[in-house]
Amino acid sequence: MSGKPVTSKPVYGYLMDEDENFIIDEEAAPVVKQIYSLCLAGNGPTKIARMLTEQEIPTPGTLEYRRTGRTRRYHPGYECKWAANTVVHILENREYTGCLVNFKTTTQSYKCSKIIYNSEDKQAVFENHHEIIIDRDTWERVQELRKQRKRPNRYDEVGLFSGILFCADCGSVMYQQRYQTEKRRQDCYICGSYKKRTADCTAHFIRTDLLTEGVTENLRKVTSYAAKHEARFMKLLTEQTEDGSKRRNAAKKKELEAAEKRIAELSAIFKRLYEDSVAGRISDERFTELSADYEAEQKELKEKAAALQSELSKTLEATANAEKFMKVVRKYTSFEELTPTLLREFVEKIVIHESEALDGKRRGKLRRQEIEIYYSFVGKVELPD
Known part of the structure; x- marks a missing residue:
């Protein structure tokens, strides 16, 4: 199958x-780059x-008409007039x-021209076919954000943390609230289950300004440490995400090789055992006894080898994810404020x-609240003291 387009009309862009x-x-x-940037900034398709309509940017259909008629x-x-589905x-x-x-x-049949979208396993994909407009990391990040679809609130705004803030107890998404009086305006987030009364949960109330301050401080610590000690930081990420110790990984590889070697030996032994049974050199009873022992050992070794392979694969994946995170760190070596784009590139x-x-009082002013930040690709990051 050749890597030639089957269409005469490429995608917009x-x-x-x-x-x-x-x-x-x-x-x-x-325009394509702008659309991806706007999505990373927390804006939905609608x-x-x-925004594109307000900027009077011609739609793909209009552009095609002006060029081809x-x-x-x-x-x-x-x-x-841009449409959300475009x-x-x-x-x-x-x-x-x-x-x-x-x-x-594809189409349902030659009698019916209705278009049907094929599943990915029926598509033919050819990598590195043409020059990129969007890098793969950005594309994948946008797909993750698309899974956390956000709608503007009653003030026609998308909150800075909308779609990425969750309740620790019930797992519900947190909703933005705004309390406004003559003297002040206060933005906050509360548990979605508590707000809708769909589950027995508490408010988990947190002020937006305090949350922004805490996340910004943690993000600055992480990026500063990463920029100053990149090699140490990469090692820290792989060891925190999965067991990234070289010595332990080397031991696992050696153990895996030994298991695979023994599995191959048992297959050869079982083959010879079967030949001896057919030739009458051993009794059927003895063949059944020995083959059961060898099969049990081989089954146990295969399960062990699969587990070791899975652990080693996770370590390799952890290293790749750490490098992805470092790409984002290098992109933002310093920043003035926490923007929607910055937040969504760094934080999952x-x-x-x-x-x-x-102070023991239910409504006491002195309170402590735990916030867990899970960074893109690597999860929680615990820096050394």
Whole structure:
């Protein structure tokens, strides 16, 4: 199967040259990058579509009409009216990472022209086919954010922590609240189950300004340590995420090799044993007894080898994830404030525990509240003292 496109019309952001190669569309590619940046900043497809419309950016259908005269996706009078599903299609398209995806759609039969989207296992994907518009790490991060779909609140805003803040006790997403009086305005987050009364849970109330301050402080500590001690930080991440000790990994590899060698020996022994049984050199009773012992040993070794392989694979994955996190760290060596884009590139989720009174009073002013920050790719990061 060749890595040639099966379509004559590439996705929005690319053009096709005479040799059927995808080349960057200088007019559309910046719009694609803008859409991904807006998503990373915490905006949903509907809001992104509205922003593009307000900027009077021609839609993909309008651009196609102006260049080719095709009217299939052109809507006169709505040349710059973007639809949310168009934004969704762009955000979910893997071809912006440089891979070619053929056979994305099919038809029910030659009698019915209705288009059906193929599952990924029926698609043909060719990596490194053309120049990228969106790097793979950004694309994957956007897919993660898309799973945590956020809607604007009653103030037509998407809260800084919306979609990534969770209750430690019931696991519910935390909701943004705003209390406003003549003297002051206070933003906070509370447990979704408590707000909706769908589960027996407490408020887990936390002020947005204090949360922002705490997360910013922790993020600065992590990025500063990583920038100053990169090698030490990488080692720390792999050891915290999975057992990354070289000595222990070497021992596991040696143990795995020994198990695989013994499995192969048992297969050879079992083969010879079967031949002896057929030739009558051993009795059926003796064959059954020995083969049962060897089979039991081999089964145990296979389970052990699978467990060792899984542990070693996790260690390799932990190293790769640590490098992904370091790419983000290098991108933001210093920052002035916690922006939605910065937060969502660094943080996967934040877990809020219920506050505890330190003075023994139920409504005491002196309180302590635990916040767990799970960073993208690597989870919780515990720096040495």
